[in-house]
Amino acid sequence: MSFPPKYLARIIAVVSLSSLLAACGNDGNSNGSSSVAGAANSSASSSLIKVNQLGFLPESSKLAVVPDVPATSFKLLKAGTAIEVFSGTLSAAKVWDASRESVKVADFSSVKTPGDYQLHVDGLANSHVFSIAPDVYNALNAASIKAFYFNRSGVELLPEFAGKFARPLGHADTQVLIHPSAASDARPSGTVVSSPKGWYDAGDYNKYIVNSGISTYTLLAAYEHFPEIFNNQNLTIPESGNALPDLLDETLWNLEWMLTMQDPNDGGVYHKLTNENFDGTIMPHEALRERYLVQKTTAATLDFAAVMATASRVFAPYETQLPGLSAKMRKAAESAWEWANIHPAIVYKQPSDVRTGEYGDKTLSDEFAWAAAELYITTRVDGYYTALKPVDVFNSVPSWGNVNGLAWVSLAHHRAQLTNVADQTLIASRIKTLADNLLSTWYASPYKVSMEKHDFVWGSNSGALNQAMMLVQAYRLNGKRDYLDAAQAQLDYVLGRNATDTSFVTGFGEKSTLHPHHRPSEADGIPEPIPGFIAGGPQPGQQDKADCKAVYPSSVAAKSYLDNYCSYASNEIAINWNAPLVYVSAAIAALTPK
Numbered sequence: 001m002s003f004p005p006k007y008l009a010r011i012i013a014v015v016s017l018s019s020l021l022a023a024c025g026n027d028g029n030s031n032g033s034s035s036v037a038g039a040a041n042s043s044a045s046s047s048l049i050k051v052n053q054l055g056f057l058p059e060s061s062k063l064a065v066v067p068d069v070p071a072t073s074f075k076l077l078k079a080g081t082a083i084e085v086f087s088g089t090l091s092a093a094k095v096w097d098a099s100r101e102s103v104k105v106a107d108f109s110s111v112k113t114p115g116d117y118q119l120h121v122d123g124l125a126n127s128h129v130f131s132i133a134p135d136v137y138n139a140l141n142a143a144s145i146k147a148f149y150f151n152r153s154g155v156e157l158l159p160e161f162a163g164k165f166a167r168p169l170g171h172a173d174t175q176v177l178i179h180p181s182a183a184s185d186a187r188p189s190g191t192v193v194s195s196p197k198g199w200y201d202a203g204d205y206n207k208y209i210v211n212s213g214i215s216t217y218t219l220l221a222a223y224e225h226f227p228e229i230f231n232n233q234n235l236t237i238p239e240s241g242n243a244l245p246d247l248l249d250e251t252l253w254n255l256e257w258m259l260t261m262q263d264p265n266d267g268g269v270y271h272k273l274t275n276e277n278f279d280g281t282i283m284p285h286e287a288l289r290e291r292y293l294v295q296k297t298t299a300a301t302l303d304f305a306a307v308m309a310t311a312s313r314v315f316a317p318y319e320t321q322l323p324g325l326s327a328k329m330r331k332a333a334e335s336a337w338e339w340a341n342i343h344p345a346i347v348y349k350q351p352s353d354v355r356t357g358e359y360g361d362k363t364l365s366d367e368f369a370w371a372a373a374e375l376y377i378t379t380r381v382d383g384y385y386t387a388l389k390p391v392d393v394f395n396s397v398p399s400w401g402n403v404n405g406l407a408w409v410s411l412a413h414h415r416a417q418l419t420n421v422a423d424q425t426l427i428a429s430r431i432k433t434l435a436d437n438l439l440s441t442w443y444a445s446p447y448k449v450s451m452e453k454h455d456f457v458w459g460s461n462s463g464a465l466n467q468a469m470m471l472v473q474a475y476r477l478n479g480k481r482d483y484l485d486a487a488q489a490q491l492d493y494v495l496g497r498n499a500t501d502t503s504f505v506t507g508f509g510e511k512s513t514l515h516p517h518h519r520p521s522e523a524d525g526i527p528e529p530i531p532g533f534i535a536g537g538p539q540p541g542q543q544d545k546a547d548c549k550a551v552y553p554s555s556v557a558a559k560s561y562l563d564n565y566c567s568y569a570s571n572e573i574a575i576n577w578n579a580p581l582v583y584v585s586a587a588i589a590a591l592t593p594k
C-alpha cells in the first residue's frame, strides 16, 4: 500500500519551494553532469545480468535476473577468470510489469563454496563480481548502523570514529524555542528549552518524532530478536568498549533526544524539532537558523509511547550502567499514553511559517494499537491488550504512517511471555496471512521479489526491506524455508538485483549509489558519499523533476531512479529507510542455516 511522503508541503507548493531553494542556492542546484550518463545507463541496464553485488551466505538462496536472450543456460565463473564452477538452466522468460522487461532467472543456490564469482550468459557481459562468504553481510550491517552515528546531531564527529568524514558539532539544540503552535500555559510561545542529541532525520537537519518512532523501534527490535549479532559488534563509535552493545549505544543517542520532546507538564509530545525552512547545502555546523519545537500531536505522542515502552524493556538489563533509565522510559510511555487518550485526534497541521517535512497522518488507530501493544508487553497489564482491540487490527507492511504491523511483530516475538488475555492463534494468524500474501507475489514474480508495480512509491527501498522484515516474522514463527528465501530476495533487490543494476547502499557493491540527497555527503567536499546509507529508491512520481537539472533515465516504475543530489524523491537517505536495512541484514545473517 502507499503511504504519504514526508514532503507533502514540498509537493503541493513545489513552485514556491523551488524559488525558495533557488534563493538558498541548495537543492535546486545539481551539477547536471549525470544526465547524459544516466540516459545511457538506462538503456544499458536492461541488457545486464542483475545480482546482489555483495553476494550470499553459503546456505543462502542464490538467484540472479538475466535479460531475455536466446541462451538457455548460464555459468558461474571464478571472478576474473573463465574457470567454470557451476552451470545451470535459465528459467523461462517472463515480463515484469514494474520494469517492463522480459527476464529469466538463474538459480545457483547449490553453490556453497566461499569465493568470489561472476555469472556468465552467452551474448551478455559478465555480471558484477560478488562473494559467497559466511561473513558477507557483517560489514554491511555495521555500516548501516554506523550511518546513524554519522547523522548524529549535537556532537563533533572525531577523526578516530568518523575518519575522513569527521566534522564539527552541529545543532547543539540546547536552546530551542516553543513555537506558537506548541504554546501552553506552562510553556508559552518563545519559551527556551533544551532538546539535544538525536539523529538528523534524513538528508535534512531536522528531527521528527513520528519518523524517529518507527526507526528507533526497528533498531530496538533488531536487538531484541537477534542480540547475538550485536553483542560483540564494534562500530568504532565513542561508546565502543563500554558495557553496552554499540547498537544500543547508538539507539540511546536518539532515545535521549526523544525524552526531551515530551512536555513534562502534561505528557504530550512535540511533533518535531525544526527550522522554519530547510537549510541549504551546507555542513551541520554551518546551519545556524533558529530551531523550534512545533505542535504536540496524537501521532507523535503514541509513537513516543510505543518506542519508550519498547526501550524500557530493552534497557532493563542495564540498570547498573544506566540507573533509573528503564523506569523513566516506562513512566514516559505511560504518561504519553494518558495524554493521547485525553487528546485522541490531534492531527499535525503545518503552521504557515514552517516549511519542513510534515509527517502528517490522519489515521491514528494504528498508532493507538502499536502503543497499546508495546505497553502491554512491557507492563503485562491486560488493559493495554484490551485497548489494542486486536480483532480489529490487521497486519500490513509497516511504514512511518502505518504502524499496525509493528504491534504484531512485537506480540509475535514475545508470545511466550504474554498473559492469558492474549489470543495466540490470532497473533500467529496475523503474521502468517501477511507473509503468505508476500510469498505468493514472490512465487509468481519474474524478478523473484515480493515488490509489485504499486510498491514503487516514495522510499520504495524501505518498502522492500519492510516486506522482508514481515517475511522474517513468519519464518521465525514456523520455520518454513520459503519465507527466509523470499526475505533474502528483498535484500538481494536493494543490493543490486533490481532493474537499475544499482546497489542502493552507499559504499557497498561495484555499482552503488554515489550522489545521495544528503547534505553532509554533498557539502563535505569528499567525492564519495558517507558509507552505509540506503537511498530511497525508484518510484515514478518524480516530484523533484522541477528541482533537478539532471534527467531521470526512465519513467518506468522500477527504473525511475536518479543518482543525483537533486533527487530528493528517489535518492534521499532517511533513518526509517536505514533501520530496516539494519534489521534485515542482521536477520538474514542470524537465521540462515550455518
Ligand SMILES: [Ca+2]
Pocket (backbone or CB within 6 Å): 239, 240, 241, 242, 243, 244, 245, 246, 249
Ligand atoms: Ca558500546
Ligand SMILES: [Ca+2]
Pocket (backbone or CB within 6 Å): 361, 362, 363, 364, 365, 366, 367, 401, 402, 403
Ligand atoms: Ca497512522
